[in-house]
Amino acid sequence: MSEGDSRTFPARPFVGASIAVIRESRVLLAARANEPMRGVWTLPGGLVEAGETLAEAALRELEEEVGLTAEVVGVLSPTEIIVRDEEGRARHHYVVHPHAALWRGGEPVAGPEALGVRWASLDEIADLQTTPGLIGTLQEAFERVAEREAK
Secondary structure: OOHHHOOOOOOOOEEEEEEEEEEOOEEEEEEEOOOOOOOOEEOOEEEOOOOOOHHHHHHHHHHHHHOOEEEEEEEOOOEEEEEEOOOOOEEEEEEEEEEEEEEEEOOOOOOOOEEEEEEEOHHHHOOOOEOOOHHHHHHHHHHHHHHHHHO
């Protein structure tokens, strides 16, 4: 990684993709194993690789992180995560493009990037420590899946 590619105090934002996999009115969450926000519940996801679409990245990360397969049903509103230091400098900056998906196979197993995984309802998520904007993203994901299933 070159100096401009450092994830701490980056020269530019990093583009990520995540995936809200829904199965029987529950969504899959993973507890982050890495900083920033270690131990916080979020969606499986990671950085987009060159030549990869956002949806391909989301599905790849899902397979790598928790061993599931899913079908993407839509792209959701992006989330910007900017963590600043005490001087106001951007310590971390990610632009994450989440996707709504339907579970298609596998049982989740926490990989090296997750401290744990769980299926949770929206009501249960309200009591968890989550990444910024996660509740709104999940509400949008459940709406997108409901629209798909109504067809």
